[in-house]
Amino acid sequence: MESFILLFTNDKLLIFNFIIILLFIKSLSYIIPLIIAIAYLTLIERKIIGSIQKRKGPNIVGIFGLLQPIADGLKLLLKETSLPNSANIFIFIIAPILTFFLALCAWAIMPFNEINFYSNLNIGILYLLAISSLGVYGIIISGWASNSKYAFLGGLRSAAQIISYEVSIGLIIINVLLCSGTLNLKEIVLAQQNIWYIFPLFPLFLMFFISSLAETNRSPFDLPEAEAELVAGYNVEYSAMGFALFFLGEYTNIILISAVSTILFLAGWLPPFDIFLFNWIPNSIWFGFKTIIILVLFIWVRAAFPRYRYDQLIQLGWKIFLPLSLAWLMLTSGILLSYDGFPN
Amino acid sequence: MIKLVLFYFFSGLSLVSASIVISVKNPVFSVVFLILVFFNVVGLLLLLGAEFLSLLFLIVYVGAIAVLFLFVVMILNLKFIELRSSFFYYAFFGSLIMAIFLFEIFIILNSDLTFASSYFLERKRIWVQELYSYTNLQILGNVLYTSYSYLFILSGFVLLVAILGAIILTLYQRSQIRRQDPNVQVVRNFDDTIRFFKFLK
Numbered sequence: 269m270e271s272f273i274l275l276f277t278n279d280k281l282l283i284f285n286f287i288i289i290l291l292f293i294k295s296l297s298y299i300i301p302l303i304i305a306i307a308y309l310t311l312i313e314r315k316i317i318g319s320i321q322k323r324k325g326p327n328i329v330g331i332f333g334l335l336q337p338i339a340d341g342l343k344l345l346l347k348e349t350s351l352p353n354s355a356n357i358f359i360f361i362i363a364p365i366l367t368f369f370l371a372l373c374a375w376a377i378m379p380f381n382e383i384n385f386y387s388n389l390n391i392g393i394l395y396l397l398a399i400s401s402l403g404v405y406g407i408i409i410s411g412w413a414s415n416s417k418y419a420f421l422g423g424l425r426s427a428a429q430i431i432s433y434e435v436s437i438g439l440i441i442i443n444v445l446l447c448s449g450t451l452n453l454k455e456i457v458l459a460q461q462n463i464w465y466i467f468p469l470f471p472l473f474l475m476f477f478i479s480s481l482a483e484t485n486r487s488p489f490d491l492p493e494a495e496a497e498l499v500a501g502y503n504v505e506y507s508a509m510g511f512a513l514f515f516l517g518e519y520t521n522i523i524l525i526s527a528v529s530t531i532l533f534l535a536g537w538l539p540p541f542d543i544f545l546f547n548w549i550p551n552s553i554w555f556g557f558k559t560i561i562i563l564v565l566f567i568w569v570r571a572a573f574p575r576y577r578y579d580q581l582i583q584l585g586w587k588i589f590l591p592l593s594l595a596w597l598m599l600t601s602g603i604l605l606s607y608d609g610f611p612n
Numbered sequence: 613m614i615k616l617v618l619f620y621f622f623s624g625l626s627l628v629s630a631s632i633v634i635s636v637k638n639p640v641f642s643v644v645f646l647i648l649v650f651f652n653v654v655g656l657l658l659l660l661g662a663e664f665l666s667l668l669f670l671i672v673y674v675g676a677i678a679v680l681f682l683f684v685v686m687i688l689n690l691k692f693i694e695l696r697s698s699f700f701y702y703a704f705f706g707s708l709i710m711a712i713f714l715f716e717i718f719i720i721l722n723s724d725l726t727f728a729s730s731y732f733l734e735r736k737r738i739w740v741q742e743l744y745s746y747t748n749l750q751i752l753g754n755v756l757y758t759s760y761s762y763l764f765i766l767s768g769f770v771l772l773v774a775i776l777g778a779i780i781l782t783l784y785q786r787s788q789i790r791r792q793d794p795n796v797q798v799v800r801n802f803d804d805t806i807r808f809f810k811f812l813k
Contacts, residue, residue, distance in 0.1 A: 394664070401675025
């Protein structure tokens, strides 16, 4: 792209401006579809849960309720922003912005097909882990700054939950890295050309899925927003845009983690069989299709299972998933070692 | 040029926020500024080209250790510690520790980086290839798992000792506590738990 403009001009400032504008447009082309995807994820969630519970779901605004998310978003925009009297205003305002910003940041390395990504980082997985571990701060800080008992307890719960499940997620990811031999997301997908990792590593996929439910505070692990005890958790005191940003951040993280599990286990953009008919469908559509399957699984789990108790949740994380994923790590590396299967 | 500006930006901001950490009264704010220091150090490491180390630093320090700090500070609810009474109390030991660390830094700066010599002095290395074709990760792994594998395992044992210590601290349990035992709950059945009595009139 830089060489393209070099044909026309030699002015360094002009080239610099051109690159800046290009990057801006590129990032907008990520953010806007993402926000639309979040809006319609909420709609599909309400529709699916409605049909599971034998209701219709939202069907008044627009055809089949298709304009419902837009109406919801507008409502949140127009509402009054209220700041609690005893809150720490600066941190109170920073926290939702931080949450949404970090949720968007992680998308910078997501490859949608072989040529389509914002940046192709060599240590992509590490970047993802770093960003997701930073996401805790938005929650814990908002809980503290609200100066309310409910918000504080919700924030602490949520942070403890996210930290404990991050450990097992990291260990599960190491298994995939052992098989693929790279930290680059694109090369992880290309390493799955012969077999998707979901087949040899199916138990790990299940564990990754359950851990990601806990990581994104989804039910059955939605302890932070346990309505019965904590009202709504860390975002009790937030209204209007603050709440909307938390909401957007949460759903961005859900889509992100389903995209990541698509890349790690379901071979990203690769079609299931290497035949003409499947190759004819564009690769990024395969990617979106697989991501949507996992998203629907997320919603299905929400409609089907009751909420865990908090000590059960922590026990599941530290006493069951952590030893099990460590054992799988030993097993995977042992098998790879004995059959000389380590990638070069 | 941009690198120089960024270097001054990161190092200056890290110094400023490090001084805020010890001067601000609210302990939660000082932890937040500590996180800012970590961020700036990550920026400095990125400028050096050590992207793997910088991200690892971010994950370990900011993602785990600082969160625990924040946890403890928030739960203890330490409000506004009086600064002046304790400032000169710690001055002597603080300056002593600072002197020791400064001394160590000077030792490292004066030595000629001999720790890497066995790796670099090997012959038959194609330096151009090493410079441009290996990633940060490969070079680090090459050194860590071959020349320094013993030290690597040794540091693992140090961490293991720390984990064992933490577990032993929490192992103490009071007796006579009612606990939930899933096995007992599963084994319970209708005949054992509910009995019918006949009331005689």
